Amino acid sequence: MHRTIACATAAILVAACGAPNDPAIANGSAPQASSAPVATDGRPFAVTPVTTLDSPWAMTFLPDGRMLVTEKGGRMLLVQQSTGGNAVTWPVQGIPAVDSEGQGALMDVVAAPDFARSNLVYFSGSVTGAGGKGVKLWRGRLVHDAEQGARLEGVTELFSATPFVSGDGHYSGRIAFAPDGQHLFFTNGERQKFDPAQDPKATLGKVLRLTLDGKPAGDPGLTARGFHPAVWSYGHRNLLGLAFDAQGNLWEQEMGPKGGDEVNLILPGRNYGWPKVSNGSHYDGRDIPDHKPGDGFEPPKVSWNPVISPGGLLVYTGAMFPEWQGDLFIGGLSSEALVRVDVNGTNASKGDQWPMGKRIRDVEQGPDGAIWLIEDGEGGRLLKLTKAG
Template identity: 55%
Template structure:
């Protein structure tokens, strides 16, 4: 068992100006997690930070072709937002959303044919029987003139539902060929479902655009649920393709052991049998070993970053950061850059931001956009200094 340093609580105050921003680069593994606001000097960051708007616990965002955005909020509202004017429209027609604990209205992405169909995909925590809840994937048509979502349809439901308020996951990534999508289901803090071949929990799923299992999924012939692409995962909070169509996934570990994984068809990532973290009561979990038969993470964090989202960057605006992944941290209160070289991932930059960050996206112009996890959570746009 490797030595795992304890988390160190930090307290402090954050001051953010309209054009605030570079912290010296620090090794992610040596950066302590912080449950509250951390005292940081944002003026030293290598980018300019512009506050664009505020939302009620924003969770995810999607950029529309006309310059507007869709923003999901934890408690169940979806907002049509124009960052140029600040005008917000709370859309009618959203489903009933459970929002206690980690439950939320979660991810939102545009359909490949959005320009013609106006269709979107989104995920949410759905009420079940009694105290049970589940992760659902839905489609709807955006009626911008009417300020509503229409023709809402749940196209996939995680199975089984659980009486747990944790680890819904719910991240969506449209496949590079635009003909299918990948969807994450967390193991709902119940451990064993991640290794259960019949359950979709603790898995990356591969679905057709209508929500049915995609043909040729690697484990179906072995008796697994036909939608499963990979398994043995915990709380999969980020999902992104790189320029070479490799799929990357970030997940929260237990006490330490957050992971960045390269998603390989049919692979078992070992949870809850192996982890670089420990149980919350400090009971050890065996580390990965060379002969354990599980796919190993490309990177891991001890102490925890508490990763919440993942974006791939290959734009020209930050030219030195092309072919990078960006990860946001909740308790870690950080923005992390990972440099990619084929299947090799390297921790490159770790910027302390002094706030819980829920989401990172790459905008159409190459700017980085962040959402703060707060009842008055800020939308922040990051651009190069000067």
């Protein structure tokens, strides 16, 4: 799976994390959402609310089926679904302070590929520092016991976007581990500054490749041309989804300007064009040249106008919906939708767009193949999608 760990036995993780056997202890909080499934309304899945959160941003599954969820304001939660279908949550201590103004947040969270052994968690967030604001990548070890609850120990900063600039938008901050287990990919948005996406010295508007310790490991061809040594691809805007498929292809989605939301196949060394080209326009109506054959820029595989405002990105690999294996699922923010993209090798096309009635911030796959969503904003719910009927 693109960001989840293959399911292992609960006994392994309980022993590793020191988690209490009784989910009601260690200050776990009671769920706030009804667990009754919602009518499908013609959709091919049933929707079960699991719990209510405060402006959730991202989620990741642990090998025993528990989850980590981040909230915009800077809180991380350990979530365990109970036998009744609801959830018990514990606040995770030890999280660095973040700047959550505007689009700032405690952002992505992903369990390390070897989490069952290491208990390591990678996460990102926006902060204030010299020169303005930017996004950082951290790593810490998850510990959970009855005496002290859930916490991250040994939190270390691995990478920081450069440069820090003014403003509160387009941080990005998505994380995906490479299939080789030796590298991770990290997105840095162009911070609503346009030109940094084409600046070889900046990490803004780029997909970055790093070692597991956060060392730059970008495309050698770009590095030889004077790019920042972490840069893998460039010419991006606000990259809010990143995922590998089973064939090792790296898919990315990003918000365009007025129109022009994109799904891209990320290839090393390629220039994806922003702000020189886009299938959308500036918010003030000024034209931006569209992608055209032979223009020297890598075109999107799929684009939307009107926009869907894409949130998180999932490559589906589960057994619950076998007809969708290998397809992309995107959370729609302004579109208040769950969006499916058909994938055929390295090609993609629009599939379904199901109305959800709320802004969808992130989408993830559970160990049993269920699709999980989080709604954006205060009171956003954690939702489980299962086969209808």
